[in-house]
Amino acid sequence: MSKKISKAKLRRPQYSLFDPIEQQTAPRVLLVGFFYWPFVSATLEGTDPLAVVEDRGIVVHVSPKALMAGIKVGDKIRTSLSVAPSLEVIRADAVDPSGLFARIAIALEQFSPLLEIVDLGTCAINARGPSRYFGGEKELVSKVALAMKEQILKVFPAAREPRNSSADVFGKGSVFSFGVSMADGIFTARIAARDSLLVPPGESGSFLAPFPIRELPDGELADTLDRLGVRTLGEFASLDFYRVMERFGARGALLHRMAGGLDTSALEISEIKEDFSQKIELSESLEVASAVVFACKARVEEILEHLLEKGYFCQIMRVRLMSENGEESVRDWGVKDGFSTQLLLERIRWQLESWSSDPKLAPSAGVEVIELKPQRIVSALRSQLDLDGSERASIAKVSQALSRVDAIVGERASVAKIKGSRTPKESVEMVPWQLHLFDMDESRDKKAKEAPPWPGKLLGSSPAICFDPEVEVSLLTKEGISVIVLADVILRGEPYWMKVQVSGKKARVLEWSSLWPMMERWWDPEHSTKVVRIQIVTDDMGALLVKSRDGKWFIEGLYD
Amino acid sequence: MASYSNICSINYMYMNAAVERSIGNLSGFVAPQLLASERYVELDGSLAKIFPLGRVQLGSVVLFQGASNSGVTSAVFELLSSGGMQKRWSALVGFENLGFLAAFEKGVDLAKVVSVPNPGRDLAQVVAVLMEAFSVVAIANPGFISSSQARNLISRARSSKSIIAVVQQSLNMYTAQSKGLWLSSYDYVISSSISGFSGLSKGGGFIKERRLSLSLGSRRVGGAVKSITVPI
Numbered sequence: 040m041s042k043k044i045s046k047a048k049l050r051r052p053q054y055s056l057f058d059p060i061e062q063q064t065a066p067r068v069l070l071v072g073f074f075y076w077p078f079v080s081a082t083l084e085g086t087d088p089l090a091v092v093e094d095r096g097i098v099v100h101v102s103p104k105a106l107m108a109g110i111k112v113g114d115k116i117r118t119s120l121s122v123a124p125s126l127e128v129i130r131a132d133a134v135d136p137s138g139l140f141a142r143i144a145i146a147l148e149q150f151s152p153l154l155e156i157v158d159l160g161t162c163a164i165n166a167r168g169p170s171r172y173f174g175g176e177k178e179l180v181s182k183v184a185l186a187m188k189e190q191i192l193k194v195f196p197a198a199r200e201p202r203n204s205s206a207d208v209f210g211k212g213s214v215f216s217f218g219v220s221m222a223d224g225i226f227t228a229r230i231a232a233r234d235s236l237l238v239p240p241g242e243s244g245s246f247l248a249p250f251p252i253r254e255l256p257d258g259e260l261a262d263t264l265d266r267l268g269v270r271t272l273g274e275f276a277s278l279d280f281y282r283v284m285e286r287f288g289a290r291g292a293l294l295h296r297m298a299g300g301l302d303t304s305a306l307e308i309s310e311i312k313e314d315f316s317q318k319i320e321l322s323e324s325l326e327v328a329s330a331v332v333f334a335c336k337a338r339v340e341e342i343l344e345h346l347l348e349k350g351y352f353c354q355i356m357r358v359r360l361m362s363e364n365g366e367e368s369v370r371d372w373g374v375k376d377g378f379s380t381q382l383l384l385e386r387i388r389w390q391l392e393s394w395s396s397d398p399k400l401a402p403s404a405g406v407e408v409i410e411l412k413p414q415r416i417v418s419a420l421r422s423q424l425d426l427d428g429s430e431r432a433s434i435a436k437v438s439q440a441l442s443r444v445d446a447i448v449g450e451r452a453s454v455a456k457i458k459g460s461r462t463p464k465e466s467v468e469m470v471p472w473q474l475h476l477f478d479m480d481e482s483r484d485k486k487a488k489e490a491p492p493w494p495g496k497l498l499g500s501s502p503a504i505c506f507d508p509e510v511e512v513s514l515l516t517k518e519g520i521s522v523i524v525l526a527d528v529i530l531r532g533e534p535y536w537m538k539v540q541v542s543g544k545k546a547r548v549l550e551w552s553s554l555w556p557m558m559e560r561w562w563d564p565e566h567s568t569k570v571v572r573i574q575i576v577t578d579d580m581g582a583l584l585v586k587s588r589d590g591k592w593f594i595e596g597l598y599d
Numbered sequence: 600m601a602s603y604s605n606i607c608s609i610n611y612m613y614m615n616a617a618v619e620r621s622i623g624n625l626s627g628f629v630a631p632q633l634l635a636s637e638r639y640v641e642l643d644g645s646l647a648k649i650f651p652l653g654r655v656q657l658g659s660v661v662l663f664q665g666a667s668n669s670g671v672t673s674a675v676f677e678l679l680s681s682g683g684m685q686k687r688w689s690a691l692v693g694f695e696n697l698g699f700l701a702a703f704e705k706g707v708d709l710a711k712v713v714s715v716p717n718p719g720r721d722l723a724q725v726v727a728v729l730m731e732a733f734s735v736v737a738i739a740n741p742g743f744i745s746s747s748q749a750r751n752l753i754s755r756a757r758s759s760k761s762i763i764a765v766v767q768q769s770l771n772m773y774t775a776q777s778k779g780l781w782l783s784s785y786d787y788v789i790s791s792s793i794s795g796f797s798g799l800s801k802g803g804g805f806i807k808e809r810r811l812s813l814s815l816g817s818r819r820v821g822g823a824v825k826s827i828t829v830p831i
Contacts, residue, residue: 437688437713440732442672444715444725452690452715455699467699471810472713498805499798501701503672533801550799552806574806580793581668582806596698598806 067240068225069166069179071147072232073186073217076140076160077129078102079195090127094139096458099161103214113258117430120330139194141370146190148370150183153373155355157225161232166221176221180237184219222246226297230254244302248273248495254296272298273406315353318340324363324405328391329577330404332384339387340380340446342411343384347442353378355414358390362402368394371414380446383411441472461557463501463584463596499574502584502596509593511540514548514575524571524587527556537577537585539594546577574598616725640683640734640762645829646674647681649815650787657734657760659786660753664767666792670811672697673705674791675737677813680706686732687711692718692726694739694766705831711785723748730761738762753784788816794828819821 073079077092077100091110092100098114105126110119120126144162147154151164171174188209195215209215222238227247231238238246247254250272255261269275276299283295319338325331337551346353355373371569372378372386387409395401441452453469460466514522516532517561523531534548552574558567572586572595582598611706639654655661661757663784665671679689679702691697703709713733718725721825722743730752743754756763765785791813798807814826 436732440728440770441713443728447721447725447728448715448718450717452713452714455703455709457703457709460652463698463700469714499807500704502698503676503701504696505698505700506696524752531800550796551802553803554797576796576799577668579666579668580796582793582796582809597668598809599668599670 065115067149067166067170068163069147069169069183069219069221070157070163070225070227070228070232071144071183071219072229073160073215074233075102075214075216079214080140083134087251088127089123089125090129091116092129094130097108097457113253119195128245142194142396143187143190145370145397146186147183149186150179157229157373161229163225163228177239180235181218182223184235187217210326223300224297224521226256227300244276245273245300247298247300248276250388255298257294260291260294315342315346315416316410319409319411321407321409324407326395326405328388328395331391331409332388335387335409336380336384339383339411342513343378343380343383344442344446346413346416347439352411356383356386357410357412358387359410359412360387360390360394360402360406361408361410363404364402364405366400366402366404368400368402368509370542371469379451396478438472464505464507466501467505500598503599506594506596509586509595512594513538513540513590514585522592524554524591527569528554528572530554530573534575537575537583546579546581549576549578551575559596622739630660638760640681640687641704642678642681642683644677644681645813645827646677646789648827649789649813650815655762655787658757658798660756660763660765660784661787661789662765662767662785663789663791666767667789668793669768670791670793670809670831671766673701673811674789674813675764676705676707677700678764679712679735679737684711684735688713688732689703689735690715690729690733692722692729692736692738693735694775704807724750726763727755730755730759730763731788733761735764736763737766739766741765741767770793778806784820790816 052365073461078088078090087105088102089108091098091105092118096116098112098116099109100121101110105119105123107338108123108126110122110126114127120128140159140162141156143158144154147162149165150169151166154162154164156162166176166179170179173179173182191209209217216233218235220236221226222228222231222236222239223243227238227243230247230250236246241308248271252261252264252270252272252275253276253295254272264275269278275295278295280292282294283291287294317338319335321331321334324333343353355371355379357369357371360368368390370390372383372390378386391406445451452469454472456470457466458468458469514534515536515538516522517535519536520532522534525531530551534551536545536547538545555572557570557572568588570586570588572584574582574584576582583594584596584598585592587593614618639656641647641654642650642652646655655678663674665674678684685708688711691712693716694714695716699709699716702712715725715729720743722738722741725747726736726738726744741749752763755761792809793809794812795810796808797808798804808830810828811831812828814824814827816824
């Protein structure tokens, strides 16, 4: 830890001539944010879900009912399950498989063709032009709110009859409640959307100032700042820009600008000097979405690879679909971590589906041409600013090689991350390499190492092989009677033989350890089971971690 | 003309020794330098004691062999955690059940290890692509590589300066998979076996220590075998 940032050093950011001018003005953004989007489809099925959305163990969305149970965004999934055991957990990548949100967001397209879906439940347009055209910002906001409501009722006719007669379909607490805001930059607009506020131009900085530092989209940095005594966005923004950059690097500098209401990371079109747009002409016009996706897969892959070879990831892609009869559908799609082939194909499919299901705009013939035009590209190495040149070059080579391997193999290569847990298998999380390269801090591994041991964690070193699925074996006494666990603490019978079911091989058990009882999946009362682990050593020098579950024995790991 | 060229050649011969000396001095400054770290991976721990000069040359092909329960995975971890791998990337191809926690405990820098667990039928192609960027490419199930592909891979390893580490188990009794043979010309062959345990007694304790025996055979040291037993 370096020295504390003292309050004496707080002062307004002073920009030098070297700051690019355009970074000091944020684009005017109109943003529509749904508060409970991930739970819409569950609600339509007739249940009022007590549910949360989880991303890597952390709660990222909370349904109204779960909110009442006291669960907050940012909680650990384990702790919230202990608060509400019947909690339904939705994985972040499984939230909107059928592209429902795209069909709602399309309502914004009548105001501006450059629609950006920031994430599921949040969409935005650049508001400068449209607000002039529609007679002012206030008028635009109310028109958008009206159009969104109409669109929701169109897409979900069932929403018209509220189950609870007193509740308003769009009132607070309903899954369809949403906010419309206008502000400078997406970051400010997102916060303003919670109360449907219109933040006048240039006042985003003072609007953001009283909000807590936790609003920053980087929990770790927010924690650090909090510990340093920087409690609000305003305090952070008033720190000297160059000191922040020195201390927290390029990412810190970016967040610093955000906190000051200078989030430029949205809806910028002028950034790209080189034209990366590509046309994909299908050999025949196709109507079925999946057929189109299949037909353009190879070219999409090629286009993204070409970008990557130049050292870029694409964050916003404009997808233009053209039918045989000349109709068009244009939409901007955004992904924070850059598009992979799979993500982009998914977006293309969503766009196709929502286009062809729209009664007014549906094309009269199949799709013939797909044009892809990157709207915002970022250097694939943007998070590597602190590394020396040779290492940067090697990361570029690594990402090139891996994207080619992904294409050959058809699934993503991954990198292991260590997190605290009780079993060797649960302690490892495999992360797709793209995410890893963007977020290459080893601090997490170090933290895991320093963390106190988990209760019930195995003693000694971990097995070098962890079988998945586990390998079934039988443990027998000398007489051939199965060894079983009594009362979680003692074995009935002494293990003498171990027989592997799949290969039929038998080995003599020489030694075995004391017993480690543990609840497996203890947070999930329906699936939790009691398991007992022991280590055994066989006469062919096999050292194994075996466990007993429901009266059967399994090899969990091999100390190879 | 003739006399001129004679003078030249005399001068040349006369200057030869001096010139050579000064060029020798100069080359320290101007010649393209190839640092040792660009040609070798420095090893430490157990492998340093059996590899000649304690290092392994980039571009070589290493075989790790042993039966099931032979500690062959631990031997691979010894390579990946060695000091010379500090800034280098390694790729693991076809390792389906690897215990990354154990690798982490052994000191492997997981941030620089990429896993491709199911390379499928295009194994040779995958390995060839990986060698362009990774210093070590470890392959766990080389069954799908033909001998001509293998020859190509070896020549690629030489030119791209990657180490190919082939991990081969004669028969895995726990998954009933037999691992395919790959080729016969390895630069180094590391055979491993486990020679003992401590810490367990019938129904008590836990595995505190295992003893791993490693022996190295190499064409580069005239086929001599060097062995060592280390606690892990």
